Amino acid sequence: MVSPRPAGSQGYVTEAEIERFSHLAYAIRHRVASPRPGNHASRSPGPTGRFVGLRAMGDQADLRRLDLRASLTDPFGLLWIRQHVQDASGTVTILVDLSGSMGFRGSVDRHAVAVSLAAGLARAVLRSGDRVSAFAAQGDLGASALVLPTRRASAPAEIASALAGMAPEGRGSDGLLEAARALPARPGLVFLISDFQWPLREVETLLSALAPHDVRPIVLGDPAADRPDGRFGLAHLRDLETGRRGIALMRKALVEAWERRATDHRAGLEALFARTGCLPVFVDGQIDPADLFAGLMAGGRT
Amino acid sequence: MIAFDNPLWLLGLPLAALPFVAPVLAPVGHPRRALAPLDTPSKVVSILLPLLGAVAVTLLLLGLAGLHRTDQTITREGRGAQLMLLIDRSSSMDNSFAGRRPDGAEESKAMAARRLLSDFVDRRPHDRLGVAMFSTSPMLAVPLTDHRTIVKAAIATMGEHGLAQTNVGRGLALAIGAFDGATAKASRAVILVSDGAGVISREVQANLRDLVGREPVNLYWLFLRTEGAKSIFEVPTSGERDTPQARPERHLHLFLQSLGVPYRAFEAENSEAVEAAIDEIDTLEARPILYEEPVPRLDLDGFLNAGAALSILLLVLAKLAQRDRLTSARMLAPIRPAEQAR
Numbered sequence: 001m002v003s004p005r006p007a008g009s010q011g012y013v014t015e016a017e018i019e020r021f022s023h024l025a026y027a028i029r030h031r032v033a034s035p036r037p038g039n040h041a042s043r044s045p046g047p048t049g050r051f052v053g054l055r056a057m058g059d060q061a062d063l064r065r066l067d068l069r070a071s072l073t074d075p076f077g078l079l080w081i082r083q084h085v086q087d088a089s090g091t092v093t094i095l096v097d098l099s100g101s102m103g104f105r106g107s108v109d110r111h112a113v114a115v116s117l118a119a120g121l122a123r124a125v126l127r128s129g130d131r132v133s134a135f136a137a138q139g140d141l142g143a144s145a146l147v148l149p150t151r152r153a154s155a156p157a158e159i160a161s162a163l164a165g166m167a168p169e170g171r172g173s174d175g176l177l178e179a180a181r182a183l184p185a186r187p188g189l190v191f192l193i194s195d196f197q198w199p200l201r202e203v204e205t206l207l208s209a210l211a212p213h214d215v216r217p218i219v220l221g222d223p224a225a226d227r228p229d230g231r232f233g234l235a236h237l238r239d240l241e242t243g244r245r246g247i248a249l250m251r252k253a254l255v256e257a258w259e260r261r262a263t264d265h266r267a268g269l270e271a272l273f274a275r276t277g278c279l280p281v282f283v284d285g286q287i288d289p290a291d292l293f294a295g296l297m298a299g300g301r302t
Numbered sequence: 303m304i305a306f307d308n309p310l311w312l313l314g315l316p317l318a319a320l321p322f323v324a325p326v327l328a329p330v331g332h333p334r335r336a337l338a339p340l341d342t343p344s345k346v347v348s349i350l351l352p353l354l355g356a357v358a359v360t361l362l363l364l365g366l367a368g369l370h371r372t373d374q375t376i377t378r379e380g381r382g383a384q385l386m387l388l389i390d391r392s393s394s395m396d397n398s399f400a401g402r403r404p405d406g407a408e409e410s411k412a413m414a415a416r417r418l419l420s421d422f423v424d425r426r427p428h429d430r431l432g433v434a435m436f437s438t439s440p441m442l443a444v445p446l447t448d449h450r451t452i453v454k455a456a457i458a459t460m461g462e463h464g465l466a467q468t469n470v471g472r473g474l475a476l477a478i479g480a481f482d483g484a485t486a487k488a489s490r491a492v493i494l495v496s497d498g499a500g501v502i503s504r505e506v507q508a509n510l511r512d513l514v515g516r517e518p519v520n521l522y523w524l525f526l527r528t529e530g531a532k533s534i535f536e537v538p539t540s541g542e543r544d545t546p547q548a549r550p551e552r553h554l555h556l557f558l559q560s561l562g563v564p565y566r567a568f569e570a571e572n573s574e575a576v577e578a579a580i581d582e583i584d585t586l587e588a589r590p591i592l593y594e595e596p597v598p599r600l601d602l603d604g605f606l607n608a609g610a611a612l613s614i615l616l617l618v619l620a621k622l623a624q625r626d627r628l629t630s631a632r633m634l635a636p637i638r639p640a641e642q643a644r
Contacts (some may be wrong), residue, residue, distance in 0.1 A: 012636065013636070013637070017637050020637065020640065101333035101334055102333075103331060104331055104332070104333040105331065105627075105633060106627070106628055106629055106633075107629050107631055107633065107634055108633060108634050108635070108636055109633065109636060110333070112635075112636040113636040115636070116636045116637050120637075195333055197333045197334035197337070199336075222333075223629065224627070224628045224629035224631075225332065225333050225334075225337075225338075225628060226337075228628035228629060229628075229629055229630050231625070231630060232623070233623045233624065233625035234327055234347065234351075234620055234623045234624055234625065235327075235330050235624075235625040235628065236325055236326075236327035236328060236329045236330060236624070237329070237330055237332045237335060237338065238329035238330065238331055238332065239332055239333075239334065239335040240331045240332065240333055241333075241334070242335065244335050245325070245329060245348075246335070246340045246344065246345070246348045247327060247340075247344060247347045247348040247351055248338070248340055248344045249341075249343045249344040249347050250625055253341075254341055254344065257339075257341070258337065258338045258339075261337045261338070261339075262337050265337055285634065286634050286635065286636065286637065286638040287636060287637045287638065288637075288638040289637070289638075
């Protein structure tokens with residue numbers, strides 16, 4: 001499944017660059033369930049955290065949480081123990097699309113952007129105390145697990161090198177669909193890194209497969225593809241997924257027609273995300289970690 | 303006919319498919335062509351450009367193979383005939399029509415005949431002409447041919463001095479025998495130009511009848527009559543001897559009439575009369591004739607190379623207009639550097 005990339009293209013992202021993502025904040029909408037303290041609202045009882053009620057003292061009561069006032073005012077003299085649910089850590093899944101179109105090289109190398117984003121998000125997830133797992137899918141060639149849920153500090157680097165070693169190949173979203181169906185049934189946060197260059201129907205199928213989860217689509221756009229400059233010339237276009245070729249006589253009128261289509265597709269995506277309750281983050285061209293931070297907070301574009 | 307000098311080059315013709323496999327323009331990856339459809343001009347260019355490459359390769363290979371049209375002869379129909387000019391080269395032809403040595407004012411019969419025959423040849427572009435000459439013994443100067451120059455050169459030799467005698471019988475035999483049987487369809491004629499005649503022996507007469515029987519020809523006798531000489535049409539008066547020896551011209555005329563082929567005799571006492579006679583022959587011998595026109599070999603590699611050069615020029619222009627990327631800006635690092643962060 002993993003096709004090697006020619007040597008020399010390794011190391012898309014450095015440790016320092018990964019580190020720039022470490023302060024990204026995100027929230028998981030579902031209540032996580034984990035005995036391990038973390039940053040997300042949970043249903044797991046713990047010594048501190050959100051107060052959920054009182055319980056009559058039993059065998060395993062923590063006497064340090066004895067509620068004096070409730071115990072004193074109790075007409076039957078029962079001792080009451082305060083109950084809390086503590087913020088717990090969750091599991092965050094990073095799904096990376098590596099279909100052919102992710103190999104686009106316009107104003108940025110889209111593959112490199114995906115690698116940096118996946119590694120950076122993994123670092124941010126670890127820094128938040130959550131577990132990270134990552135899957136990559138090469139179009140219809142199938143999905144492969146890069147990292148299973150882990151808190152290893154080396155996970156971001158592992159993800160980066162594994163992703164850098166895979167060439168963007170294949171067409172469509174079947175691989176991602178396969179990865180989505182293989183995710184654990186327990187709801188979790190899923191970062192879906194893709195350019196979403198599929199028909200909207202296909203995107204919708206993928207999103208419904210991911211419906212149990214809190215999906216944050218990270219849409220990689222590129223002004224070079226959406227709004228190429230209208231300079232006159234001949235561009236021999238090759239579709240990165242279907243391989244269909246054609247020579248475009250580049251000029252203003254043609255480029256404007258293309259831009260309209262790209263805008264329509266983007267609008268369709270936004271409508272679809274709104275309908276399915278996903279908060280997308282749009283990354284057009286370079287990643288700016290600060291913008292990404294804001295985007296993750298607001299669910300908007302960078 | 304189309305032929306090649308080095309047909310081995312044609313083995314390279316499958317290379318013409320190369321532009322369809324290896325495109326001229328370097329491909330630019332596009333994430334989703336469905337969002338970037340081609341408009342009509344682009345589609346035309348998409349089809350035309352590889353085609354142009356294929357054309358360039360094909361033309362170059364055809365040029366290298368030495369495509370040419372072979373030399374050939376085209377059969378055309380014109381008006382004319384196959385004519386043998388049978389010219390008397392006896393010394394009497396050097397005299398003028400008055401029977402004297404020509405001085406400055408007069409032309410000799412040979413010179414007049416030469417001039418007028420030369421014009422005649424010029425007037426009839428589609429004729430096949432041959433020239434035979436005779437004095438004592440006949441000589442086939444030029445077999446039937448399309449080459450005007452050589453015919454006129456043969457006629458021009460009439461400027462030289464003639465020889466002694468007039469052996470018209472063997473001359474006729476040679477001229478009639480000069481027609482090849484293959485071109486029997488065309489009108490064939492022997493034009494005998496002479497100023498006298500000789501006795502034709504019985505054997506030669508029999509030979510001539512035999513020849514004419516096998517290959518019918520039209521006969522014209524242009525008799526350049528010297529002033530005072532007896533006409534060929536003149537019936538001798540009762541006292542005169544009417545023998546071939548006494549009146550060889552009259553008896554040749556009678557013999558030719560008896561051959562059973564179309565025959566006409568013209569008598570000319572001066573160059574105007576010769577001209578009139580030749581004009582008449584001109585009109586009489588203007589029947590449709592199939593003549594063959596040689597067409598020289600035509601090398602086509604010039605055109606081919608020009609076509610290939612034009613195609614290649616267009617391809618070079620297309621290559622110059624090639625865009626390697628969709629944007630003119632240089633490619634950026636995936637992450638915006640910290641110092642540039644907004």
